[in-house]
Amino acid sequence: MNELRKDYILDRWVIIARERGKRPHEFLKEREKREKRGLCFFCPGNEHTTPPEISRIEEDGKWLIRCFPNKFPATATEVKTFEENLLVRMSAYGRHEVIVETPEHDTCLGDLNVEHIAKIIDMYSERLIENKKDPRIGYVLIFKNKGKEAGTSLEHSHTQLIALRTVPTAVREEVDASKRYIKENGNCPFCDIWKMEMKSERRIFENKYMVAFAPFAPRFSFEAWIMPKRHVTSLEFLNEKERFSFAEILKKLISKLNSSMNYPPYNFYLHVSPKKEDLHFHLELCPRMSKWAGFELGSGLVINTMPPELAAKHYRE
């Protein structure tokens, strides 16, 4: 039976269209072809083609991970607001940074070793801490685009960060819904969710400090969430062991997606607490194997032909 499902806490609905459903192997597509191009701005030797470096992590005297401002930022350097009836706009004050994850042009995040991924997570933490120091910054979003279908233009593996004055809508809604749940139930919804999901068909993996599961109302086929077992409000507050545990589970999840689905395009992003607020930190992994069409744009609902119970089974196998 095709069913409408509501997100755990948000007023966000999806249609799980089981009857239109494909089997996991039917989602398989040819791997996106790598472009042949003369110059990769992110490769060693071309550091002069990027804006000046902000931060780096080295290994054997060479950079392993680099961070610099995006050459074509989506943000602005001014702080201005204009408001007239029906037309509200403000300068998009903030910062837009790029984190190159590896010097190797052809390596995917999931193929790096755990120690390397742990260092990428260290870089994410450092950038969160640094950007939050600006009192005009209200929120820092870290996100990754992998593959053309996931919106990337440069194939060398990288992550981006956009820091803005205000808390973006999707995070605002999540924080507010979480607050309402805490008020009604006395505890964090995500603490309740992961404990419930680790006993459900939607369980993917867990290790000592972290869990991965397919959410009950996913907007994407094979969508998966990772979160710490401990109630931690942002990435930088994970302790060293938890951080390594996070690197392990992220590697396992992406490796499994790559090997079973032939390196599909995907996005992931971190949802952390805004300053002085309380949200259980988590990562949402969104493979991009189908497209949103007129129904999704016009209704705000998403049709997903892959039930999360089946997706989780596929990840576990």
Added chain:
Amino acid sequence: MNELRKDYILDRWVIIARERGKRPHEFLKEREKREKRGLCFFCPGNEHTTPPEISRIEEDGKWLIRCFPNKFPATATEVKTFEENLLVRMSAYGRHEVIVETPEHDTCLGDLNVEHIAKIIDMYSERLIENKKDPRIGYVLIFKNKGKEAGTSLEHSHTQLIALRTVPTAVREEVDASKRYIKENGNCPFCDIWKMEMKSERRIFENKYMVAFAPFAPRFSFEAWIMPKRHVTSLEFLNEKERFSFAEILKKLISKLNSSMNYPPYNFYLHVSPKKEDLHFHLELCPRMSKWAGFELGSGLVINTMPPELAAKHYRE
């Protein structure tokens, strides 16, 4: 300056990233190749391959427009609700229909003559009226997917309709925001919006009864909205002259998009009032020339590199 813009009435923000901006011709892409395939289910002669016809409009004794149930519906025939803590789901009760717009396999909607498009609009009206008769139906969404990037799997020009028990989120938010505006200002926001936009740089075209403009905070490059000048709450309440005027402006808008952007993929959908509620009917046209990536999914904000003022100029020229 890159700027954050708010939708006229919704709490929906976009970043107009002018500084990343491309000129209109840089959005030009190769036209999607037509697939060679043995059998088109929507072509004359293959009517037996579709579910039984619900309605048709004829010309010279042959069908010009056909409507039948979707062979792989996203909806369900049962009415059931299940609710446990954190897990809310219900059967996706409703109807999912297909409207084949023309017997000709290779013709685009924008290339049909105005009289033909007016008949397609007649069919939309009839299906709205018919589906609203079911007391269990709360909303009827009519939408079109054109091109693979816009999520269509069958290239023969068609529109779809999904009728559901409840009003979908995107429509609910628009109706509620419209109500709030009416309460505060005494009149319909869309009546105010079109009058303002017909005097702004975002004006595209108008004819006797209808207007087309690029919205102030568009989520898509070259996004355009069409609405009647008169405050009409749903398509079927347009009078005959308004309906023909709607066909004219829709043809002009899509023809212009096709000719200047080389037949790009697009979606459109109708936003009509839910039963017993009041929303100024309009159509939203969303060309799909760029992709939403991790930032869009994680933040709920959209980065759009095409300012609507420039898009409108391009449509007018």
